[in-house]
Each structure stands twice: as C-alpha cells, then as structure tokens.
C-alpha cells in the first residue's frame with residue numbers, strides 16, 4: 001500500500017503527509033526541488049524481483065538505426081525492475097564496516113542497493129529509508145513491494161532526507177548511498193525520451209514528469225547562447241554552438257525540436273561521427289539536456305552542503321557517479337569540507353567482471369567519505 005503525504009494534519013512533519021495516490025501529491029510541489037514540500041511514503045512489503053536484461057549505456061550509446069529495444073521486451077509482466085545495480089559489493093563492504101543502524105538509499109530506483117544491504121547486513125536494528133523523485137519508481141515499488149518492514153520508501157528528492165528522517169523519528173543517519181543518473185527502467189520507458197531508440201517519444205527527459213518543464217519546452221524557450229552554453233557546460237559537447245544554431249533555426253522555420261528523433265537528427269547534422277564510433281553523436285547533448293531539466297548538479301551540490309548535518313560522527317556517504325561533472329563535485333566536497341574525511345583517494349571502479357556482466361557500470365566511479 002502506498003501512503004500519499006500532503007501536509008501536517010496527521011502529525012507528520014511539515015512537507016510530509018498521507019494519501020493513497022502517488023500522483024495526487026503534485027499540487028503541493030513546485031518545479032524547484034528545494035521548494036517541493038511533498039514526500040510520499042511507501043511502507044509496503046517487497047517481493048523478489050526478476051533479473052535485468054538491458055543496461056543504460058547499451059541503449060543510450062547505441063545507434064538509433066540499430067535494432068530498437070522495446071520496454072515490453074525487457075520489462076517483466078509485473079512491471080518489476082530491469083535495472084542492474086552498479087558496484088553493489090563495494091557499496092555493501094564500505095558500509096558494512098561501520099555496522100550502520102540507519103541507511104538512506106537516496107536514489108532508490110529499482111531498489112537493488114537497498115535489497116543487497118538488507119540481505120547482507122546482520123544488524124538487528126537496521127532501518128533503510130529509500131527516496132526517489134520518480135513517481136514511476138513508487139508505482140513499481142507498490143506493485144512489487146519488498147516484504148521487509150526494515151525498509152520505507154519515499155517519493156521525493158534525496159534533498160528531502162531530513163523530512164524522511166523526521167517522518168521516521170530518526171535523529172541521525174549512519175550511512176547514505178547515492179547512485180546518480182538514470183536507471184535502466186527509465187531508459188526503457190518509451191514515454192520518457194531518454195533513449196535514442198524510442199524515436200517517436202516526446203523529448204521529455206524529466207525524472208519526475210509531473211513537475212517542471214520538458215527538454216523540448218526548454219529548447220523552445222531559451223535563446224541560442226543559453227542553449228549552446230548549457231550543452232557545452234553539461235555535455236562537454238564541442239559542437240554545442242552548431243547544435244544550438246540548428247535548434248533555433250528549426251524554431252524559426254516552425255519546425256521546432258519536439259521528439260527524440262528531432263533532437264537526434266539535429267545532433268547527427270552538427271556532430272561529426274567520432275573516429276571509432278564509440279559514442280553516439282547525440283549522447284553528450286542528451287546528457288546536457290537531462291542535467292538541465294532535472295537540475296541535477298545543483299541538487300547534488302545542495303545535498304553535499306547540508307548532508308554532514310544529517311550524519312552521526314563515523315557515518316559514511318558513498319556516491320556513485322557516471323560522468324566527470326558529478327565526480328568533480330563529489331571529489332571537491334569530500335576534500336574541501338572538513339567535516340568529511342575521504343576514504344577513497346582515487347574513486348573505486350567496477351571490476352572487469354562487473355563491466356562484462358553489466359556494461360552500464362563501465363563509467364561508474366564511487367567515492368566514499370566518513371563523517372568526522
């Protein structure tokens with residue numbers, strides 16, 4: 001059963017309230033995650049999920065002309081996750097060393113990291129608070145709940161950790177895991193616009209489709225310089241100016257970019273094919289647009305500024321990132337904030353066997369720090 005939360009009328013903290021439909025909470029949320037007050041709680045039980053059959057990078061970096069991957073082909077009938085968790089052994093071993101009582105899984109996704117932690121840690125007092133800002137994660141979790149009352153899942157950004165703690169009567173946490181980016185479930189969903197293979201999809205790219213604006217809207221409203229700067233800054237795309245010029249030219253011709261295939265077409269025209277064909281011409285641009293519409297880097301920065309206050313001394317934070325922009329933010333925060341002692345001088349990387357089994361893991365970098 002899913003609990004919807006919309007106010008403090010039931011004795012829950014401000015920003016945390018109850019209802020039964022995860023979609024109903026939207027009236028109280030704004031596009032800015034900092035100002036979005038609502039947090040939905042799921043205390044349902046969980047079942048074993050089926051295995052995964054696709055990976056993020058497999059699809060996002062595959063050529064749009066190659067054989068499409070369809071959600072129906074990769075998701076099981078019961079809407080269980082198709083996501084394979086990245087570096088689960090490393091997450092468990094780094095956290096098991098401190099025998100945590102309270103763990104926050106701030107990017108719950110398919111729940112793989114939570115599942116592994118619940119299965120591996122023997123602490124009788126263990127409690128896990130899962131958070132994810134994607135309402136589809138809540139729906140999937142409702143349909144495939146864990147049969148484990150040590151876990152409570154909330155619908156909301158990981159920035160809302162203090163509200164989740166308050167709702168659970170938790171004063172301090174011992175550990176937190178952030179596994180950034182998007183999941184294979186989101187990539188496989190043809191209504192989201194994350195995959196090049198779903199060419200007819202609207203260019204949405206939001207983790208939470210009920211708040212904010214789509215990437216297509218953003219491209220329709222911004223000027224050429226703003227578009228170019230964002231694609232350069234967040235995608236590190238050298239051909240950002242050409243791309244922005246083409247986007248704006250199409251707007252003038254009343255042929256604005258609306259779908260995934262529109263955007264892929266713009267990128268194909270503007271970005272020369274890389275010599276070894278290792279990266280699709282639209283990869284960097286889609287990354288940039290996703291970061292922009294989800295305000296991803298700011299959410300991470302704000303969280304890293306506040307998170308030390310949530311931890312007890314000796315607690316550990318493990319963050320898995322998938323591109324250099326995120327990794328730089330994590331590295332700097334752990335180095336420069338004296339409340340954190342970095343435990344990983346260099347980021348941990350997935351093993352060769354993990355990369356072979358799960359190609360999506362190949363760009364993962366995990367940094368861990370201990371609260372002083």
Ligand SMILES: C[S@@+](CC[C@H](N)C(=O)[O-])C[C@H]1O[C@@H](n2cnc3c(N)ncnc32)[C@H](O)[C@@H]1O
Nearest residue numbers: 085107109110111112113132133134157158179
């Ligand atoms: C890589 S997946 C996590 C997979 C998960 N660790 C597992 O093992 O199944 C990343 C998830 O983070 C979520 N996410 C992204 N930004 C978020 C934020 N600011 N707060 C909470 N969840 C977020 C996405 O919706 C997505 O479900």
